[in-house]
Amino acid sequence: MSSGDFARTKIKPPRTRAAQLARECLAGPLAADLAGMPVTPLCAPAGFGKSVLLTHQWARLPAGTALAWIAADADDDLPRFAACLAAALDPHDLPWRVSPEALVAELGSRPGAERNFVAELPNALAGTPVQRGLIAIGDTRVFSVIESLVERLPPAWGLVLLARQDPPLPLARPRWPGRMAPGQPALHRR
Secondary structure (H helix, E strand, O other), rough: OOHHHOHHHOOOOOOOOOOOOOHHHHHHHHHHHHHHOOEEEEOOOOOOOOHHHHHHHHHHOOOOOOEEEEEEOOOOOOOHHHHHHHHHHHHHOOOOOOOOHHHHHHHOOOHHHHHHHHHHHHHHOOOOOOEEEEEEEOOOOOOHHHHHHHHHOOOOOOEEEEOOOOOOOOOOOOOOOOOOOOOOOOOOOO
């Protein structure tokens, strides 16, 4: 699957607008989580400002922070998600041992391809010289890949999971101590 198989807006964060309300009571805890937690869930119903809050925080991150954004759709399958993820990470020149295009192409067509993708992605992330990298994933349906990635995520990288409801991940799993940020305070409409 090539990057031409999806709209490029799927890997671009929304633009911040000056007229949008800054939520300073949520900004501090979120900034702390983004700075060091491997996984930060940001859950609230549609229209409550998850993307706005995150894009405001991204603008405040230290220069050189590697950022990747993926807006998932309900009909996204694993190959489409993987293609979006590889394209979103492309500007950071990850040292893939196997080309991401080859990994994506074998997804869904070969047994064990998901395991190969989940094994290669953390290696490529770990080989990228960044102080901090964040991957924001919005409302994805490929939780098995995210669960596997959380377990293998290099220390410099973090995931931000934007969802309308708590993702079906084993957030309290004993082998994940210290990996998940505490739930963010509820987002409220203003």
